[in-house]
Amino acid sequence: MKGKTISINNYSIFYREAGNPENETILLLHGFPSSSHMYREIINELSDKYHLVAPDYIGFGLSDMPLVSEFEYTFENIAKSVSDFIETLGLKSFYLLMHDYGGPIGFRIATTYPSYIKGLIIQNANAYMEGIGEWGMKIGTFKKNNDIEGLLKFKDYLISLEGLKDQYLNEASNPDKVDPISYLTDKAFLNRTNANEVQTALFSDYGSNFPKYTEWQEYFKNHQPKTLVLWGKNDRYFNQNGAKEYSKDLQNIEMHFFEGGHFMLEEYAKEATELITNFIN
Template sequence: MNNKNKTIKINGLEIFYREEGQQNKETILLLHGFPSSSYMFKGLMEELSEDYHLIAPDYPGFGLSEAPTTSEFEYTFDNVSAIIEEFIATLKLGPFYLLVQDYGGPIGFRIASKKPELIKGLIIQNANAYMEGLGEWAKKIEQFQKNNDLEGLNNFKGYLMSLEGLKEQHLGGSSTPENIDPSYYLMDNAFLNRTGAKEIQTAMFYNYGTNFSKYSEWQDYFKTHQPNTLIVWGENDPFFNKSGGDAYGKDIKNIQSYFFNGGHFLLDEYAVEVAEKIQKFIKN
């Protein structure tokens, strides 16, 4: 079995990625969320590595990838998506199954709607493409922005990137928080405490609003191309609640949806169960 931690040069940047499984198997590309890295998929990749070829990159400025300063690289969802698109082309990936969580949604959906021929199916875990499903925290961010309350927004952003905030993101909404490996939130915290990391995350955080105008484009992709889709969703997520997962069924006909008694980082708690759903989804 292939088990590698690798780096590759993409548009002049060193991009770190995890690769497991064998290249002659079905490929799953896994795109992580905020403020995490490919480490969030560690347990899931271990569960699936015997039967699939798994690739999980860290975005520029995240995890173990190169992190140019905000003056050296413009951290936007468009630019990060362009890096991942080039990453896919350089590794000659495709067609593949695309698994997205949180930020992975707007990054992955940009690529899927532009190059639908790459996508064999979608696996969506707590990543929105509809206005339905904005949870308590997402609405709070929206309200700060609507009221131009920069102090409130900055304070909330600071909390989300603190160790206490990271623990709440990983443990909040989970059914058995005592069973979640602390290394998940401690790893996020370690990456965030590197020089310049919080400035990078702040730039991406403030750019998130550019995704809403893309929703209709992604929904058109769903309607037109009808990708086979698996929804696996932590229904206690304060960012994206259950109706965000349900909304995909408005446009996608061939869809399987499973909601778990878990939070935003569902895989911390349910990697085995989600792996079983993925196995069934791909084999059918």
């Protein structure tokens, strides 16, 4: 696995790449509050069979983090930068693996480039209102009540070391399997100058995804991409109903639930890679 950088619209984007480009490609889109680092085990396990590409979004990980006054941090703009990344690398056919924030980013890409998509691999990423979990509802209540102070306080907790450990460890079935390097790496990236402002902007913009759900569901119905759903049952952002809703619109779908949470790959990377291999084959 190699760490690389590429210039996209004059910003440096970091990405991890492994495997032979002649093989099937998997584009891995990370979630909140992480980076492509979350896929390290998946990439290592699958690199002998597939070509894997995992970018850090602008404002995340090792990619550039311009000021919020210089770059408008919306899901629409980040999806556009990932689309430009795809075009610059010349990726024309790939499986799309999406986690959390990777969902609204990836579904925008899939609806824009449906012919590029060989299949979807969805890990705790929502496209239905029925799947909003305990923490998702809490965030929604803050916004509904215009409680900006409460929303920002909760966001600050989620990106604190205490909050990160809560997400990684308290939703896990076996916390001993979670490598501390995961939440410590996330915290190091979130300590970067401007990171708090970036996360605040995206928290504020998350509601822009909900009106897109109908469009994404129409994409599922009309294009019927084959789909693999991998879901940590203890996720407080997105509950199991979010996973089950995909079967309403997708006919060629395979679904697996795990006794883990938002970051279930920390515990089940081996099981996930076996399922991904069988799915693609």
